Amino acid sequence: MKQTIFALASAQGRAGVSVIRLSGPQSAEVIQALLGRLPKPRFATLGRLVQDGETIDQALVLYFKGPHSFTGEDCAEFHIHGSRAVLDRLYGIFRSMGLRHAEAGEFSRRAFENGKLDLTQAEAISDLVEAESEAQRQQALMQLDGGFRERYGQWRDNLIKLLAHIEAIVDFPDEDIPESLSDKIVGDIIALKSDIASAIDDSRRGRQIREGYRIAIMGKPNAGKSSLFNALLENDTAIVTPIAGTTRDVIESHIRIGNYTALIYDTAGLRETDDVVESEGIRRARARGDTADLRLWVIDSSESQASDLSGIRAGDYVVLNKSDRAEAGKIDDLKARMPDDVHLFETSLLTDTGTDALRVALEAHLEKALSLSTFPAATRERHMERLREAEACLDRALGIGFGTPELMAEDIRQALSAFDALFGRTDVEQVLDHIFSSFCIGK
Numbered sequence: 001m002k003q004t005i006f007a008l009a010s011a012q013g014r015a016g017v018s019v020i021r022l023s024g025p026q027s028a029e030v031i032q033a034l035l036g037r038l039p040k041p042r043f044a045t046l047g048r049l050v051q052d053g054e055t056i057d058q059a060l061v062l063y064f065k066g067p068h069s070f071t072g073e074d075c076a077e078f079h080i081h082g083s084r085a086v087l088d089r090l091y092g093i094f095r096s097m098g099l100r101h102a103e104a105g106e107f108s109r110r111a112f113e114n115g116k117l118d119l120t121q122a123e124a125i126s127d128l129v130e131a132e133s134e135a136q137r138q139q140a141l142m143q144l145d146g147g148f149r150e151r152y153g154q155w156r157d158n159l160i161k162l163l164a165h166i167e168a169i170v171d172f173p174d175e176d177i178p179e180s181l182s183d184k185i186v187g188d189i190i191a192l193k194s195d196i197a198s199a200i201d202d203s204r205r206g207r208q209i210r211e212g213y214r215i216a217i218m219g220k221p222n223a224g225k226s227s228l229f230n231a232l233l234e235n236d237t238a239i240v241t242p243i244a245g246t247t248r249d250v251i252e253s254h255i256r257i258g259n260y261t262a263l264i265y266d267t268a269g270l271r272e273t274d275d276v277v278e279s280e281g282i283r284r285a286r287a288r289g290d291t292a293d294l295r296l297w298v299i300d301s302s303e304s305q306a307s308d309l310s311g312i313r314a315g316d317y318v319v320l321n322k323s324d325r326a327e328a329g330k331i332d333d334l335k336a337r338m339p340d341d342v343h344l345f346e347t348s349l350l351t352d353t354g355t356d357a358l359r360v361a362l363e364a365h366l367e368k369a370l371s372l373s374t375f376p377a378a379t380r381e382r383h384m385e386r387l388r389e390a391e392a393c394l395d396r397a398l399g400i401g402f403g404t405p406e407l408m409a410e411d412i413r414q415a416l417s418a419f420d421a422l423f424g425r426t427d428v429e430q431v432l433d434h435i436f437s438s439f440c441i442g443k
């Protein structure tokens, strides 16, 4: 029998009401001991929690009888007054009865192990708890509702049918394979492979929503990158000084833009330097720029010499900063020299003008890039890896041919097990440990 675990399900710290959750075979016994009776399952009951004749708190108590609970085990909930003193007393009682504190993600893990959730749904719970933006919430909820099962279930069925056809060929080696059958098998594999490939293409969106759309602020030293970063964040995270080269490492922060979360990077100014620390910062800045979903260049338009525009590419956003101090004609000159298809903005961060227009444009950009009409094919790197694996297996199967159908069958089987791993049907302990340990305590 599993040990009974407990944890605070609500946030840490003083609160009007806190919820302590228990899961495991001793749940009923603990309620019985504290409340003096066992309430009807799934009904909230108000009562006094009493130890040795002394009332510890007045609480709402719930009992869930397994398997009809979140974890599938017997569960209890104590909705108590959220003070440290009440918690300490209850934790003491739980421990004296042989319970232990839950590890991060342990409730969800038990739900997964008891078949209440598949692995993608368990991941969705973690994402839902962490969701900051509306799109993150919607995406996590679709995943919790079985969004992946819906999409991949059909593919899995197709693979099983394919496997049955190929095994029929393996079982009757002396028969001539009707050409119509081999054509159909090849056609089905190609169709499935192309569905998976387009799902992989589309799945960047899922990760951009979940992790945040990466926006790198780039430019020369002292152009106003850190000021722009702070303006977008509406706080003073980055240090701003008149000294060129103040920002040396990449600074990152999450912000919400409309319905979406963006990850904004402030980077070191790009210039030639002998300083080893600064040049490492510049290397990192360039790397960030290369992997970002959007580059936001900041240019000092008050600078008298011609600005270096190398590095700016189509699709980039360009902010002509210090526009209040630009000489006549300089802004027009910069605009004329820009590559095609860049999005131009004029700002003066000193006088706080122009950032609203930038914000509005960024919001529209994210809406266009990420809007959720369909549930994406992946929301984490782990999902992408499995999809690529399945795609590679189908590719191999196509290269094999009907001379050795048993090898073909083996590749189809491996593609199937890539899908099974996605849902946690075959994953090894280590992978599970890694996934669940990143959850909140009490989840």
Ligand SMILES: Nc1nc2c(c(=O)[nH]1)N(C=O)[C@@H](CNc1ccc(C(=O)N[C@@H](CCC(=O)O)C(=O)O)cc1)CN2
Residues within 6 Å of the ligand: 019, 064, 067, 068, 069, 070, 077, 116
């Ligand atoms: N107080 C409280 N609020 C909560 C939770 C909780 O555990 N406790 N949740 C937890 O994270 C979420 C709700 N999710 C839940 C999911 C399943 C079951 C459950 O009892 N499932 C049973 C019965 C299903 C039914 O009657 O429809 C089952 O699956 O067999 C409970 C909560 C959010 N709010």
